[in-house]
Amino acid sequence: MKLYEHQAKQVFSKHGIRVPQGKVAHSPAEVAEIAEKLPGDEVVLKSQVLVGGRGKAGGIAIVKKSEAAEKSKDLFGMEIKGLKVEKLLVEEKLDIQKEMYVGMTLDRENKGIVLLASSVGGMDIEEIAAKHPDKIGRKTVNPVWGLWDYQVRELLYDAGIPKEYFRDVFGIVKRLYSIFVRYEAELTEINPLVVTPTGVYAADGRLNIDDNALYRQKEVAEFKEYAGSELEKEAESKGINYVKLEGNIGVIANGAGMSMATMDLIYLEGGKPANFLDIGGGASADLVKASIDLITRDPSVKVIFVNIFGGITRCDVVAEGLVKAFSEIEMQLPVVLRLAGTNEEEGRRIIEEYMEKNPNKLVLVKTMEEGAKKAVELGGG
Amino acid sequence: MAIIADENTKAVVQGITGYQGSFHTERMLKFGTKIVAGVTPGKAGEKVHGVPVFNTVREAVEETKANASVIFVPPAFAADAVFEAIEGGIKVVVCITEGIPVHDELKMYWKAKQNDVILIGPNCPGVMSPGKSHLGIMPADIFKQGNVGIVSRSGTLTYQIAYNISNLGLGQSTVVGIGGDRIIGSDFIDILKMYEKDDQTEIIVLVGEIGGTDEENAAEFIASEISKPVVGYIAGITAPPGKRMGHAGAIIEGGKGTAESKIKALENADVKVGKTPMEVAEIVKSLLK
Numbered sequence: 303m304k305l306y307e308h309q310a311k312q313v314f315s316k317h318g319i320r321v322p323q324g325k326v327a328h329s330p331a332e333v334a335e336i337a338e339k340l341p342g343d344e345v346v347l348k349s350q351v352l353v354g355g356r357g358k359a360g361g362i363a364i365v366k367k368s369e370a371a372e373k374s375k376d377l378f379g380m381e382i383k384g385l386k387v388e389k390l391l392v393e394e395k396l397d398i399q400k401e402m403y404v405g406m407t408l409d410r411e412n413k414g415i416v417l418l419a420s421s422v423g424g425m426d427i428e429e430i431a432a433k434h435p436d437k438i439g440r441k442t443v444n445p446v447w448g449l450w451d452y453q454v455r456e457l458l459y460d461a462g463i464p465k466e467y468f469r470d471v472f473g474i475v476k477r478l479y480s481i482f483v484r485y486e487a488e489l490t491e492i493n494p495l496v497v498t499p500t501g502v503y504a505a506d507g508r509l510n511i512d513d514n515a516l517y518r519q520k521e522v523a524e525f526k527e528y529a530g531s532e533l534e535k536e537a538e539s540k541g542i543n544y545v546k547l548e549g550n551i552g553v554i555a556n557g558a559g560m561s562m563a564t565m566d567l568i569y570l571e572g573g574k575p576a577n578f579l580d581i582g583g584g585a586s587a588d589l590v591k592a593s594i595d596l597i598t599r600d601p602s603v604k605v606i607f608v609n610i611f612g613g614i615t616r617c618d619v620v621a622e623g624l625v626k627a628f629s630e631i632e633m634q635l636p637v638v639l640r641l642a643g644t645n646e647e648e649g650r651r652i653i654e655e656y657m658e659k660n661p662n663k664l665v666l667v668k669t670m671e672e673g674a675k676k677a678v679e680l681g682g683g
Numbered sequence: 684m685a686i687i688a689d690e691n692t693k694a695v696v697q698g699i700t701g702y703q704g705s706f707h708t709e710r711m712l713k714f715g716t717k718i719v720a721g722v723t724p725g726k727a728g729e730k731v732h733g734v735p736v737f738n739t740v741r742e743a744v745e746e747t748k749a750n751a752s753v754i755f756v757p758p759a760f761a762a763d764a765v766f767e768a769i770e771g772g773i774k775v776v777v778c779i780t781e782g783i784p785v786h787d788e789l790k791m792y793w794k795a796k797q798n799d800v801i802l803i804g805p806n807c808p809g810v811m812s813p814g815k816s817h818l819g820i821m822p823a824d825i826f827k828q829g830n831v832g833i834v835s836r837s838g839t840l841t842y843q844i845a846y847n848i849s850n851l852g853l854g855q856s857t858v859v860g861i862g863g864d865r866i867i868g869s870d871f872i873d874i875l876k877m878y879e880k881d882d883q884t885e886i887i888v889l890v891g892e893i894g895g896t897d898e899e900n901a902a903e904f905i906a907s908e909i910s911k912p913v914v915g916y917i918a919g920i921t922a923p924p925g926k927r928m929g930h931a932g933a934i935i936e937g938g939k940g941t942a943e944s945k946i947k948a949l950e951n952a953d954v955k956v957g958k959t960p961m962e963v964a965e966i967v968k969s970l971l972k
Contacts, residue, residue, distance in 0.1 A: 378895060410865050410895045413792045445789040486786045514758060515784035547923065558863055559837020559892050563919040567959060569921045578922070583781060583820075583838065584703060611839040611846075613808050614703065614820040616780075643822040643842055670843065671961050 303511045306350045310507035313485065319477050320491070320503045324393030328352065334371035336392040344395045345370050347523045349377055349387040354426070363393060396503060401494035402463065403430060404475055405508075406482050408489075409532070410645045413490045415482060417453070417475065419461035423494035435461055437646055438614045449479045470502040471495065485522055486515035533596060540580045540592050542579060549574025551681045552597040552606040552635070554590075556581050567670060575680035576603045583614040590623025591630070598633045607638045607677035609670050610649075617641045617649025625656045628664075636663035636680045640673040685812035686832070686877040686884070687775055687801060688751065690717075692816040695720040695773070696742045697764045699731045703779075707755065707820050708732055714823040716816050719747035719857035740771030751775040753809065753818045761805060764785035769798050777818045778805035778868070788866040791810075795868050802868025802950045808838035808860035821858065829854020831967055832878040834871055835890035836863050836897070840918060840960065844890060847964035853971065856883040863892070871901035879909050886912045886971055888963060889954070893919035894940045902948035912970050915949040915956040916963045917942045 305313070311321040322341055327333040337345045347370065348359035356362055359382045359562050365373045370392065379385045403423035406542040409416035419439045421428050432440055439461030454475050463471050474495065483491050491508040509522075516523040537544030543558070551568055553575045557563040565575040577600065581593055598605055609618050620641065628637075639648045650666065657664055665680075694711075697872040698704040699721025709732045712718055720743035721731050727738040732754055740752065752768040754761060760781040768776045776795065783791075783805050802885035803810055809819010813924065814828040820838075825846040826879040835841035836862050845858055845872070859874050861867055871889060878884045891898035898917065905913050946956050957963030957971070 309751060317799070350686065408789075408865060410897075411900065413789060413866055415789075444793070446793045455870070483786070486784055488785065512785045514782050515786065517759060518784075543922075557837055557839035557916045559835075559841075559890070560839035560843065560924055562892060563837075563840050563843070565922070566918060566920045570958060609739075611822075611842045613822055613838055613842055614707070641827065642846065643839075668960070671959055683824075 303513055303516060303522070304352045304451065305509045305511065305522065305525055306352065307507055308350060308511035309522070310490070311504060313481060313509055313522070314504050314507055317477050317481050320475055320501055321507070322393040322396055322503055322505065324391055327374070327390050327392050330371040330389065332372045333390060333392050335375040336621050337367045337370040340367070340392070340394045340571055344368060346393045346395050347377055348391040348393065349380065349382060350389045350391055351382045351385040351387055353383045353385060359383070361387060378661065380606055394470070394499045396496060396505060396681050398496045398498060398505070399499040402467075402471065402497070403427060403493045404471065404478060404492035404495055404527070405489070405493065406479065409442045412442045417441045417443060417457055417479070418473065419463065419471070421462040421464065427493065434470070438505045443479070445483070449476065456587055461537070466660055467497055467502055474502065474504075481509070485509065487520055488512050510677060511650060521634050533600060537596055540589070542589065542593055542596065544583065544596060545578040546600070547575050547577050549576045550602050550604040551677050552579075552600065552603040553609070554575045554579050554581060554597065554606065555595050555609040556583065556585060556611065560609065560611060564607065564670060564674065567674035571674045571678040573674070576600055585615050585620065585623070587619050587623035587626055590620050591627040594624065594627035595631050597637060598631060603635060605636050605638065605677050605681040609640050609673055610642070612641070612643030613644060616645045617643060618645040618652060621649040621652035625652060628656065628660070638665045638667060638677045638680065640667050640670055684879050684883045684928070684954055685815055686874070686881050687803070687857060688810045688812050688816035688818050688860065690815050692751050692775070692817055692818065693717045693719045693747065693749045694751040695722055695740060695747070695749040696734070696753050697722045697740065699723055699734065699736060700726050700729065701755055701888045704755035705731050708734060710823065711753070711817050714817045716818065719749050723878065740767045740773065744772050747786060747819065749773065752777065754778040755778060757948060758782040758784070762791050765802065766794055769800050771793055773800065775818070776868070777800045777803045777807070777809045779807065779809060779820055781806040783864070785866055788864060792866055792868055802863040803859065804868060806864045807862030807867070808841065810860070811855070813855055819860065819896070821860075825849055826858065827854030830856050830883055830885040831888060832856045832881065832884035832886070833858040833890065834874040834878070835860050836892050837890055837918060838863075840887045840890055840916075843960045844916065844963050847961055848888075848967055851964050852966045853874040853968060856881060865895065868959055870897050872904045872939065875901060875904060875909055879911060884911065886914065886967055888967060889913055889915045889946055889949070891917045893917070893922055893942050893945070896940060898945040899948040902952040902954065905954060908950035913954045914963055914966045914970065915946070915954045916960065917945045917949070917956065
């Protein structure tokens with residue numbers, strides 16, 4: 303789960319990392335009210351959307367206090383990479399003397415937590431890495447032993463953090479690491495980390511929490527807002543892994559690898575998948591029904607390819623879900639179905655029985671290659 | 684010989700009284716796996732499909748000399764179950780559970796490492812050595828004894844490829860699903876090392892997917908350390924970048940971990956990469972002739 307900038311900053315501030323004064327506004331009137339109470343003549347309006355590149359998209363503005371409400375009208379309702387701006391973070395304008403970077407994320411290869419720091423900040427870390435490789439420090443921490451001071455020192459020496467801010471940045475890295483562990487983050491970043499006459503501040507903040515840990519991360523779990531398209535939001539709330547794509551062949555499969563392989567096959571046959579949908583392991587009949595329901599509501603879908611190879615998922619349960627869906631949802635779409643693996647015979651029997659009584663546009667195929675071909679044929683390529 | 688699980692494997696099932704635990708215990712028993720004990724705290728004395736249940740792994744091991752464990756407990760308690768298995772003296776831990784917090788997975792990895800325990804998974808379908816032992820949730824009927832060793836990050840896709848191989852008249856020495864999460868107990872290289880040493884295995888199939896750099900690292904390892912032929916498959920050629928495709932692991936970010944990069948790395952290591960699961964089986968057959 304990605305936290306909004308203002309939420310991440312709230313967590314940072316609570317744990318002793320300095321952030322600019324500010325508050326979230328949902329309307330121009332609120333913007334004016336918040337701006338009035340901030341120090342200085344100017345304020346910063348920052349669109350709160352969960353994508354990068356807000357600045358370049360025009361989602362951030364520095365304005366005179368008196369013009370803040372007026373300017374905020376342009377930002378509210380603006381779309382940044384398909385996401386509507388519904389809230390603005392109104393902040394004091396800092397007197398920035400230098401921008402730096404600190405961040406950390408999971409290190410899959412070394413089974414640890416990798417810390418990154420740079421004496422240059424304000425842009426993408428990839429960009430920094432490409433343009434200033436010598437200005438990046440990198441350190442992998444073993445999560446069992448935890449972070450030791452010498453590791454932070456080495457990180458900051460490698461990053462070339464100037465002496466005069468070394469102590470401040472050192473403290474921030476230590477705090478950020480404890481936030482990373484305490485909140486079970488996947489990634490946390492301060493970019494830029496800025497130097498001002500009054501100290502070092504997190505001018506921006508990113509904090510992504512492991513979804514699997516949300517059940518015990520109650521403090522941040524409350525921030526949860528479903529993101530994405532309406533169908534994606536609904537899928538997420540029902541526990542279905544669904545991603546909307548460009549094509550017209552609806553795909554339902556079990557397992558991420560299988561779902562992707564199904565999409566790949568459709569492409570190889572000359573078609574385009576309308577979505578990625580993984581019902582996961584051990585899916586219930588209701589989940590299968592909900593998946594069919596979801597896909598039939600995507601107007602671009604012309605045919606549905608259900609590709610199941612049962613392990614922990616049982617073909618009979620999937621078949622029951624399909625029958626339930628076909629009986630309860632009014633649909634005209636042809637369905638191509640491949641069932642193999644655990645309880646395959648029972649599954650096929652349930653489907654065949656249903657087909658006898660209800661002749662509809664269901665095609666049972668033996669292999670996934672055959673299924674992909676058939677789906678592309680029925681979808682009109 | 685097979686790897687990880689064989690005739691000498693005596694398994695305990697943790698979470699045996701749960702729905703999944705009980706369902707798959709029955710299937711593993713039917714297959715012929717020696718399941719000697721189950722563990723569910725507070726349920727000692729009960730029996731599940733004739734298997735005695737113990738309160739702790741320690742007791743189960745003392746009573747039955749179990750040397751492997753299959754874990755079906757819910758995600759919130761799975762790391763605890765892995766630690767209990769390792770402390771209880773289990774040498775092969777197969778963790779089926781999906782949805783374990785990644786910070787727990789990090790600790791599980793290091794605990795297994797420090798105790799020289801083979802941890803498979805989590806979020807994996809398990810280990811299958813046809814004719815010998817099955818620790819997991821694979822549909823047993825599709826496998827045949829043979830000399831193809833399979834290692835895979837995906838579950839269902841593995842079944843598909845194994846099934847295709849069986850249908851061509853070949854069989855598997857062992858099939859290992861290493862799991863789709865970002866942090867897993869054993870990676871491709873760990874399993875490749877075992878297949879290289881295993882005399883039953885003549886050819887290796889590696890099934891990968893987008894995300895991370897495990898396949899790229901495996902390719903490098905294959906080039907220098909593996910003498911047996913390796914056939915590959917990578918899922919996710921058509922996955923759009925930056926989108927999460929189900930598995931926590933299957934995500935492409937910043938151009939790294941793409942299918943293209945993995946296929947290229949494997950081909951550079953002389954691995955033949957199939958375009959479809961069927962083609963993989965056909966390549967295996969042609970190389971075994």
